Amino acid sequence: MQKSPLGLEGLFVLEPDVSSDAHGRYSYYYSEQDFARAGAAAHYVQEHASCYALRHTVRGLHFQQPPRAQHKVVRVARGRIWDVCVDVRRGSPTYGRHACVELAGGDWRQLHVPPGFAHGFCTLEPDTEITFRLTDYNNRDHAGGLLWNDPALGIAWPCGDQPAWVFPADRQWPALEALHSPFHHQETDP
Numbered sequence: 674m675q676k677s678p679l680g681l682e683g684l685f686v687l688e689p690d691v692s693s694d695a696h697g698r699y700s701y702y703y704s705e706q707d708f709a710r711a712g713a714a715a716h717y718v719q720e721h722a723s724c725y726a727l728r729h730t731v732r733g734l735h736f737q738q739p740p741r742a743q744h745k746v747v748r749v750a751r752g753r754i755w756d757v758c759v760d761v762r763r764g765s766p767t768y769g770r771h772a773c774v775e776l777a778g779g780d781w782r783q784l785h786v787p788p789g790f791a792h793g794f795c796t797l798e799p800d801t802e803i804t805f806r807l808t809d810y811n812n813r814d815h816a817g818g819l820l821w822n823d824p825a826l827g828i829a830w831p832c833g834d835q836p837a838w839v840f841p842a843d844r845q846w847p848a849l850e851a852l853h854s855p856f857h858h859q860e861t862d863p
Contacts, residue, residue, distance in 0.1 A: 674707040674780040679772040681760050683787040685829065686774055687711055690703065691781060700781055703806065713785045714744035715804045722750065723800045729832035731839045733793015734759055734819040740857045742788035744808040751778040752801025755831045758817055759849075759857040762789035764858040769849050771828055775851070778802070791819040793843075795831050808861035817855070818846035825849045 677686040684707060689700040689707070699706065708714070725732075734757070737743045747756060760772045775797070776782055786792050795801070819826075821843055830836070 674704070674711055676711040679758075679774060681767050681770060681772050681790070682759065682765070683746040684772055684790060685711070685785050687713060687785055689781055689783075702781070702783065703746075706778065712786075713746070714717045714787070714808045717746070719807045719809055719810050722802055722804045724800065726796065726799060727794045728796055728799045729831065729835075730744045730796045730801075730837040731793065731821055731843065732792035732837060733757070733843060734821050735793065735843075736761065736788070736791045736817045736819075736856075737809065737812060738815040738817045738852060739788070741809050742814045742856070744788065745786040745792060746806040747776065747782075747784040747786065747792070747794075748782070748804045749776040749778045750804055751804040752768040752799070753777040753797040754801060754803060756784055756792070756794045757798055757824060758784075758786055758790040758792050759828075760789065761791050761819065761854045762856045762858040763854050765789070768841075768858075769826065771826055772830075775780055783814055789858070791817075793821055795836065818843065819852055820844075820846045821846040
């Protein structure tokens with residue numbers, strides 16, 4: 674498994690080794706030993722999928738607060754997304770900065786998002802299906818987030834400021850300036 678850092682400490686893309694022959698391709702999406710070697714969390718408790726009908730659907734920017742903070746592995750099963758993560762670890766030299774990566778069904782790459790990052794995405798194709806592997810169960814009482822289009826973040830969303838759909842709850846998150854982040858840089862070092 675190959676690891677490609679995205680310029681923010683702890684945030685990286687995992688690309689599994691793929692075997693090919695005349696019949697097709699084969700790979701492991703998850704191997705505890707490969708994830709451990711890459712520095713990714715190894716104990717996952719939940720995996721779910723979401724499918725989005727419209728191109729330019731925006732979700733995020735989400736995180737789950739301690740003590741229910743999650744490592745998250747994001748993979749696209751079908752379609753394409755533009756994925757973005759914002760560092761919300763207080764005391765981090767990259768606090769408020771973001772990194773972006775495009776993920777597509779069939780490329781088999783996965784984004785590893787540790788606690789301390791707000792995560793979101795924009796679908797680039799209709800009928801995009803995304804899977805999420807998590808180290809803790811989703812818990813609404815510990816949900817947190819950051820306003821997806823906060824100008825202070827400087828995120829150049831592929832849909833501009835006119836997404837096809839933004840979930841109503843995602844329009845209610847605070848801007849970075851008003852965020853009282855529960856994360857500290859030293860708590861999320863790998």
